[in-house]
Amino acid sequence: MPQASQAQLDPSGAPAKSPMTFALGEFWKSFRKNKPAIAGTIIVLLFIFFAIFAGFLAPQGINDQNIRLKLQPPSAAHWFGTDDFGRDILSRILFGARLSLRVGFLSVIGSIVVGTLLGIIAGYFGKALDVIISRFFDILLAFPSILLSIAIVAILGPSLNNALVAIAIVNVPVFGRLVRSRVLTVKEEEYVMAARSIGMGDARIIFQHILPNSIAPIIVQGTLNIATAILDAAGLGFLGMGAQAPLPEWGKMLSDSREYIQTAPWTVLFPGLAIVLVVVGFNLIGDGLRDALDPRMKN
Numbered sequence: 506m507p508q509a510s511q512a513q514l515d516p517s518g519a520p521a522k523s524p525m526t527f528a529l530g531e532f533w534k535s536f537r538k539n540k541p542a543i544a545g546t547i548i549v550l551l552f553i554f555f556a557i558f559a560g561f562l563a564p565q566g567i568n569d570q571n572i573r574l575k576l577q578p579p580s581a582a583h584w585f586g587t588d589d590f591g592r593d594i595l596s597r598i599l600f601g602a603r604l605s606l607r608v609g610f611l612s613v614i615g616s617i618v619v620g621t622l623l624g625i626i627a628g629y630f631g632k633a634l635d636v637i638i639s640r641f642f643d644i645l646l647a648f649p650s651i652l653l654s655i656a657i658v659a660i661l662g663p664s665l666n667n668a669l670v671a672i673a674i675v676n677v678p679v680f681g682r683l684v685r686s687r688v689l690t691v692k693e694e695e696y697v698m699a700a701r702s703i704g705m706g707d708a709r710i711i712f713q714h715i716l717p718n719s720i721a722p723i724i725v726q727g728t729l730n731i732a733t734a735i736l737d738a739a740g741l742g743f744l745g746m747g748a749q750a751p752l753p754e755w756g757k758m759l760s761d762s763r764e765y766i767q768t769a770p771w772t773v774l775f776p777g778l779a780i781v782l783v784v785v786g787f788n789l790i791g792d793g794l795r796d797a798l799d800p801r802m803k804n
Contacts, residue, residue: 532798544789545792546793559602565592568751569593569596571592572591575587576768588761594772594776598753598755601758605739606783608672616676621684623638624685627685628687628689645675655671655741665754668737671741684719687722691719696714736780739780755779759777
């Protein structure tokens with residue numbers, strides 16, 4: 506048998522699995538044993554489904570008003586009741602899932618891209634660049650995230666898109682410091698030093714060795730930060746600094762309904778419950794990813 510063919514077989518004679526297939530298999534085996542993580546995945550997937558198909562699932566339009574039906578309690582006609590303009594709360598929550606998930610995903614993606622870039626530059630090249638970037642991270646982290654978000658939105662102007670930008674900026678140092686610490690460790694590994702000794706360029710070392718070995722903590726932190734971003738967006742919306750009327754953003758819905766918390770509690774209950782479920786779902790997934798991807802968490 507040719508040598509190339511032998512390399513494709515394991516000792517039992519079966520085709521050998523590639524390292525990537527093996528790693529994914531081990532990850533899934535560990536992740537699926539974590540029941541809370543599976544529950545969180547189901548919750549998040551449900552809300553993603555609601556967001557994608559809100560146009561088909563919503564019984565009414567998000568801005569269809571009927572003052573005669575305002576503040577109606579949950580019923581067969583309106584499962585989650587109606588708000589102070591007679592709008593169907595279920596419909597607004599379904600479409601609100603689009604807004605909250607959009608802010609969560611896009612803001613975290615932006616934070617990851619910028620934070621990873623700055624973290625790699627600081628950790629790999631060091632010296633003056635490391636000092637400047639690290640001090641920039643320290644300045645951003647010196648402010649409470651919600652206060653810094655409010656300040657940025659106040660400068661840019663209240664809107665959902667500006668809230669997204671503010672949340673992304675606030676989370677940049679979280680990923681930057683995470684990647685920087687990881688790069689400082691990985692760049693001292695023997696395989697990186699060997700690659701440097703044979704003349705491999707900095708760009709190739711970063712993309713072939715440094716970045717791939719930093720992906721796992723980025724994924725875990727990113728999942729957890731989606732939950733934080735959704736909470737921050739809801740907080741800004743509640744304060745009137747995020748989504749503006751008539752957008753059905755969950756935080757804005759809570760703000761508009763807070764005066765009816767005693768007379769029509771369903772107007773606050775269901776948007777609040779949606780926020781809680783999505784945040785809990787992403788946190789459970791993040792914990793499960795951390796346990797599955799971190800060798801120290803395995804028995």
